[in-house]
Amino acid sequence: MTKAMTGAKMVVQALIDQGVATVFGYPGGAVLPIYDEIFQQNSIKHVLVRHEQGAVHAAEGYARSTGKPGVALVTSGPGATNAVTGLTDALMDSIPIVVLTGQVPTFMIGSDAFQERDTVGITRPCTKHNWLVKETDRLAPTLHEAFHIATSGRPGPVVIDIPKDVQFATGTYTEARQVETHYNPQVKGDMEMITELAKAMETAKRPIFYTGGGVINSGPAASQLLRELVGATGFPITSTLMGLGCYPASGDNWIGMLGMHGLYEANMAMHDCDLMINIGARFDDRITGRLDAFSPGSKKAHIDIDASSINKVIKVDIPILGDVAHVLEDLLNVWKARGRKTDKENVQKWWHQINDWKKVDCLKFEQKGKVIKPLYALARLEELTKKHDRYITTEVGQHQMWAAQYLGFEDPNRWMTSGGLGTMGYGFPASIGVQMGHPDALVINVAGEASWLMNMQELGTAMQYGLPVKQFILNNERLGMVRQWQELLHGERYSSSWSESLPDFVKLAEAFGAKGIICDNPDDLDDAIIEMLNHDGPVLFDCLVEKHENCFPMIPSGKPHNEMLLGENADTANAIKSDGAVMV
Amino acid sequence: MSPLKIKKGSTSHSAYDLRPSFSDKEEQHTLAVLVENEPGVLARVIGLFSGRGYNIDSLTVAEVDHLGHRSRITIVTSGTPQIITQIKAQLGRIVDVHKVNDLTVEGPSVERELALFKVEGTGDHRIEAIRLADIFRANVVDSTLNSFVFEITGTSEKIDAFAELMQPLGLQEIARTGVAALSRGT
Numbered sequence: 001m002t003k004a005m006t007g008a009k010m011v012v013q014a015l016i017d018q019g020v021a022t023v024f025g026y027p028g029g030a031v032l033p034i035y036d037e038i039f040q041q042n043s044i045k046h047v048l049v050r051h052e053q054g055a056v057h058a059a060e061g062y063a064r065s066t067g068k069p070g071v072a073l074v075t076s077g078p079g080a081t082n083a084v085t086g087l088t089d090a091l092m093d094s095i096p097i098v099v100l101t102g103q104v105p106t107f108m109i110g111s112d113a114f115q116e117r118d119t120v121g122i123t124r125p126c127t128k129h130n131w132l133v134k135e136t137d138r139l140a141p142t143l144h145e146a147f148h149i150a151t152s153g154r155p156g157p158v159v160i161d162i163p164k165d166v167q168f169a170t171g172t173y174t175e176a177r178q179v180e181t182h183y184n185p186q187v188k189g190d191m192e193m194i195t196e197l198a199k200a201m202e203t204a205k206r207p208i209f210y211t212g213g214g215v216i217n218s219g220p221a222a223s224q225l226l227r228e229l230v231g232a233t234g235f236p237i238t239s240t241l242m243g244l245g246c247y248p249a250s251g252d253n254w255i256g257m258l259g260m261h262g263l264y265e266a267n268m269a270m271h272d273c274d275l276m277i278n279i280g281a282r283f284d285d286r287i288t289g290r291l292d293a294f295s296p297g298s299k300k301a302h303i304d305i306d307a308s309s310i311n312k313v314i315k316v317d318i319p320i321l322g323d324v325a326h327v328l329e330d331l332l333n334v335w336k337a338r339g340r341k342t343d344k345e346n347v348q349k350w351w352h353q354i355n356d357w358k359k360v361d362c363l364k365f366e367q368k369g370k371v372i373k374p375l376y377a378l379a380r381l382e383e384l385t386k387k388h389d390r391y392i393t394t395e396v397g398q399h400q401m402w403a404a405q406y407l408g409f410e411d412p413n414r415w416m417t418s419g420g421l422g423t424m425g426y427g428f429p430a431s432i433g434v435q436m437g438h439p440d441a442l443v444i445n446v447a448g449e450a451s452w453l454m455n456m457q458e459l460g461t462a463m464q465y466g467l468p469v470k471q472f473i474l475n476n477e478r479l480g481m482v483r484q485w486q487e488l489l490h491g492e493r494y495s496s497s498w499s500e501s502l503p504d505f506v507k508l509a510e511a512f513g514a515k516g517i518i519c520d521n522p523d524d525l526d527d528a529i530i531e532m533l534n535h536d537g538p539v540l541f542d543c544l545v546e547k548h549e550n551c552f553p554m555i556p557s558g559k560p561h562n563e564m565l566l567g568e569n570a571d572t573a574n575a576i577k578s579d580g581a582v583m584v
Numbered sequence: 585m586s587p588l589k590i591k592k593g594s595t596s597h598s599a600y601d602l603r604p605s606f607s608d609k610e611e612q613h614t615l616a617v618l619v620e621n622e623p624g625v626l627a628r629v630i631g632l633f634s635g636r637g638y639n640i641d642s643l644t645v646a647e648v649d650h651l652g653h654r655s656r657i658t659i660v661t662s663g664t665p666q667i668i669t670q671i672k673a674q675l676g677r678i679v680d681v682h683k684v685n686d687l688t689v690e691g692p693s694v695e696r697e698l699a700l701f702k703v704e705g706t707g708d709h710r711i712e713a714i715r716l717a718d719i720f721r722a723n724v725v726d727s728t729l730n731s732f733v734f735e736i737t738g739t740s741e742k743i744d745a746f747a748e749l750m751q752p753l754g755l756q757e758i759a760r761t762g763v764a765a766l767s768r769g770t
Contacts, residue, residue, distance in 0.1 A: 120624060125635055129679040132623070149679055182620075183679055308673035311666065 007136040008033035008167040011100065014143035016043045017176055020071050022062060022436050023047070024055040028075025029115060030102025033167035047436060047465060050457035052079050054429035056086020056157075057455070059097045061433030063090075064416045065391055067219060069150050070097040070433060076104055077115030080161075081122065085423060087157045088126040092420025093242060094217055096155035098146050099127075105165035106134050119161045128156030134163065136171030144176040145183075153185030154306040155217050185305060189322030189330060197277070197301045197318050198335040204275035204299075205346035206353075207235045210258065210287075213242030213419065214280020214304060216412045218324035223412045225328035226279065227251070232332070233342055236354055238266040240281050241404055242419045249408030255354060259287045260555050261401040264362035264564055267553075269354055270295055271561035278302040280324045283314040284420070285583070293560030303327045362553045362566055363405055372522045374399065374474045374545040378406035378446070381472060384529050388442040390414065391434045395427040395451030398480035398551040403446040425454030431469040432461055442470070442533065449475040449542075450499050459512040462538040470532050471540045476547045477502060484550045509540035520544040557583040612641065613668050613688040614695060614765045617657040620680040621647050628678050629657055638671050639663060642697075642740070644762040654682070660740075660763050687765050695765040699743045700725070701734040705754030713753045720746050731756075 005013065011034050015023065024047045027035045038046050049055040052074045059070030074083050080101040090097050103109070104116040120132045129149050133139050139162065146158045201207060209230060215222045223246045230237050230253050237247050238258040247254055256263030258270055270276065276298045281287065283302075288294045294314060301318035302310050310319045320327055367376040392407055393416040394400040400417055409415050416434060418426040431445040445452075452473050462469050483497040506516030515535050519528040519542070532539045554565045558580020619625045626645055633640050642660040661671060668686070675684045687693035701722070703713045710730070717724065717734050720742070726733035736746055740763060747758060 121627070124624065124628060125631055130624075154677070182682060306673075306677060308670060308677055310673070312670060312673075315666075 003173040004170055005173050006033065006037075006168060006170050007139050007162065008037045010136070010140045010171070010173050011143065011162070011167070012037045012041055012044065013173060014140050014176075015071065018144070018147045019068070020044055023071045023073050024049055024058040024062070024433065024436075025073030026050075026052050026055055026075065026079060028079050028102060030076035030104060030164050031073060031079075031100075031162075031167075033164065034073065034100070034102070034162075045436075046073075047432070047461065049429065049432075050460050051455065052082035053085050053425065054432070054455050054458045054461065056083045056097065056099060057089065057423075057426050057429035058433035058436070058458075058461075059099070060086060060090050060093075060095045060426075061393060061416050061430030062437045063095050063097055063433075064216075064430075065413050065434040066437040067413060068437075069147055070095070072097065072099045074099065075102045075115065076119065077117050079115075080117060080119040080159075084122065084126055085421075087123055087159065089418050089421040089423045089426060090157035091126055091128065093418065094155050094213060095157065096150040097157045098150050099157060099159045101159060101161045102167075103132065103161045103163040106163045107165065109163065119159065123159045126157070127159050128154075130159035130161065132161045132163075133166055136166050136169040139166060139171065140174040141179045144174070144179045145181050148179075148181055149183055152183065154214075186321060187305070187323035187326045189303065189320040189327035191330065191334075193318055193320045194327060194330050195334050197320065198331060198338055200275050200299055200301065200318065201233060201235075201277070201335060202338065202341040203343060204235075205343055206269075206273045206350045207233070207275040207277065207347065208269050208273040209235055209237040209277050209279060210239075210270065210281055211237060211243045211246050211279045212240040212281025214282075215243055215246035215324050216280075218280065218305075220412060222246070222280075222323075222325035222328060225325060225332060229328060229332055232340065233335075234344075234347060235277075235342075236269055236351070238262070238270065240284070240287055240419070241417060243281065244404060244415045245409035245412045248410040250410060255358070257404050259284075260289070261405065261551055261553065263405070264360050264553050264566060265354055265357035267555065267561040267564060268357045272353070273298045276300045278304075278316070279328070280304060282309045283312065285313075288314065289555045290558055290560045295561070360566065362564075364567075367522055370521060372520065372525060372543060372545045374402055374476065374549050375406060376522060377472075377474060377525060377543050377545060378402050380525050381444070381446075381529060382407050384526065385442060385444065385533065388533075389438075389440070391416070391431075391438060391441050391443045393417065393427040393430040393434060393443070393445045395445070395447040395454075396422045396424045397448045397451055398476075398484065398549070399446055399448045399451075399474045401551045402474070407446075424451040428452060428455050428469075428471060429458050429461075431471070432458055432465075432467055435467040435469050436465070443468075444470045444472050447471055447473045448480060449473050449477065449502060449505075450479050453503075456508070459509070459514055459538065459540070463513050466537065468535070468537050468539075471538070472532070473505065473540065473542055474545050475502075475505070475542050476545050476549065478547055480549070481551065483548075487550070488556065505540050505542035509538075514538040514540055516540045516542065518542040518544065556580055607665050610662055610664060611668060611688075612660060612662040613686055614693065614763060615659045615661060615672065615675070616685040616687055616765060617659060617675055617681055618648075618683040618685075619655050619657060619678075620682065621653045621655040622680050625655070625678075625680045626657070628680065629659075629675065632674055632678065633661075633671075636670075636674065638667065642762040644764055658763055658765050685767070687767055690767060692768040693765050694768060695739055695763050696737055697740050697743055697761055697763050698735070698737045699746075699758060699760040701736065701746070701750055701755060702731060702757040703734065703750050703754050704731045704756050706730050709753045713750065716746070716749050716753075722746065
């Protein structure tokens with residue numbers, strides 16, 4: 001059935017047909033017809049953000065926590081350019097979002113009109129795909145295809161740029177099932193390679209599963225299959241920052257996060273393993289450290305849906321191109337059919353070795369004196385919230401790494417953080433998006449004061465929609481990670497890494513009508529956290545913490561996995577040599 | 585079997601199957617990229633090369649199937665085998681790209697380039713120029729009393745050689761189309 005309607009109406013109709021419940025956006029001249037249509041319907045809820053960057057991060061948080069694509073709607077020119085950081089963030093972390101941008105009418109394109117910019121040109125390198133729709137008849141098929149492309153294969157952000165005359169004009173609406181697409185990435189892995197991996201698993205003496213965000217992107221079935229595989233083989237499992245929650249932190253085989261600020265036992269195991277099974281991770285430089293010394297003695301298998309991730313930086317022996325859930329299902333079947341064999345004796349020895357490394361207890365700390373250690377604050381937050389239906393977002397910096405180390409994630413889609421791009425200002429709007437997707441859940445943004453200030457305007461959004469997001473700010477009055485690197489690398493010259501002229505966060509919260517809590521005493525911390533949890537509304541929690549705490553363990557840049565810096569007593573002077581100093 | 589134990593005729597993607605082992609040796613490859621003839625598709629391909637620091641030695645693009653809405657981009661690029669593999673994989677993930685063929689490794693192929701040469705000169709130089717043009721099977725497409733424009737087709741090497749010979753004979757300008765290439769046989 002074909003229907004005639006205006007382009008603006010098509011946008012709303014397509015969103016409804018795609019099952020979209022929430023749109024994050026900000027109006028402007030070039031999207032007024034769409035806003036007019038949104039006004040005249042009740043199927044889609046529009047959340048008015050305070051800045052377009054907030055809209056895109058909120059859409060990311062929504063997407064990551066629900067498994068459904070997030071949608072943002074912004075105007076032309078500055079609306080679109082403000083969305084660029086969020087788009088790039090979503091591209092780096094493979095988050096499926098659909099961003100609709102308004103554009104000046106087609107007959108004015110190219111004339112440097114008011115609020116005209118080449119949005120598809122600007123967003124081409126920071127989207128998976130984008131379109132400028134010049135005919136109203138093409139609008140509905142493009143919208144449907146956009147959702148398909150954003151969510152299939154390796155997920156990512158897409159942009160549809162819609163000129164205002166296309167929104168006003170009447171055209172024919174095309175339904176989703178009528179749209180043909182040639183974009184159908186391969187999801188099934190090569191059975192020969194999968195068998196090869198099953199064989200390698202049977203003989204491995206020191207195996208390890210190295211999992212990443214791809215497991216979470218593949219959907220809940222992938223996490224389920226992964227748990228089954230880990231349980232059946234008894235192999236240890238570590239994960240990247242993006243993959244936390246794909247295997248439960250309380251699981252028997254969990255050896256913690258790996259990487260630059262990963263756990264000692266996880267990094268040592270990666271270095272010494274003889275079979276590395278990479279599932280949906282991408283050998284990022286935060287993970288590998290020095291490339292030529294990365295896990296030198298191991299056979300490496302890599303399961304990834306993106307062919308360009310395979311053999312990009314690390315040469316692998318068993319490449320498997322496909323979707324994690326599909327491949328794991330086949331792998332489990334093959335391995336079971338071949339007799340469920342592992343080298344139990346040697347894997348047991350391997351576990352003894354790992355347990356010895358665990359005894360280093362690299363996350364230990366002592367809360368002494370009257371100043372709250374940030375680690376203590378997170379340990380208490382974990383203790384007091386782990387039984388809740390809890391979602392965590394973070395900003396970027398030391399607090400992010402500490403949150404990854406000290407909070408435990410039992411399920412996928414519970415941990416929203418900016419991994420690839422490292423976007424300060426991500427966490428607060430992301431928490432708003434998560435709360436929109438899970439109205440009754442406890443949503444906490446673990447933040448640093450500097451990151452939080454980057455998108456603080458969204459407190460207005462949280463208030464307007466009654467979103468009880470908890471902003472847990474570890475306030476050390478420093479750009480902590482910058483300060484740490486200056487200590488390690490730049491002779492303790494702390495150039496511009498102080499947060500000067502900080503606001504009174506309690507008053508700031510109150511100015512927006514939210515609740516503010518300040519806590520500077522470890523003895524009061526539990527009560528203060530409980531007060532935060534009990535408040536039915538947005539809370540700004542200003543947790544004043546130790547100002548010079550460094551984030552450990554740490555693999556200094558340019559060093560291999562088995563040369564970690566551990567704890568406060570580590571010799572940090574000259575820890576990074578000049579060849580490592582050029583890396584970030 | 586390849587160094588990575590992938591059998592010939594494996595069911596995976598073509599570009600992916602042809603992954604060579606890592607080596608530092610620079611190679612030149614000719615890639616044929618069949619794309620959707622959409623606005624911006626060339627910008628996506630070029631942006632990929634500039635954004636990731638890959639080389640473009642030559643690039644040609646034109647519509648090859650009007651009804652099917654397809655264009656063919658022929659790219660001559662150079663890099664280590666690992667980089668070439670990355671380029672193919674990165675091209676393959678562009679949504680508008682239908683197919684990536686590496687003509688250099690996928691069996692024999694023919695490559696041709698067309699070039700126009702403007703040569704100015706009189707007397708012996710002029711006679712020598714037209715004599716060489718004849719040897720190279722170049723056509724004269726424009727002539728004045730003291731200049732010729734030659735049209736020549738052939739491999740890039742042939743055109744390079746012709747340019748070298750024309751240099752002392754009054755070569756003024758060259759326009760080259762870049763490489764067009766097809767695999768041989770069926």
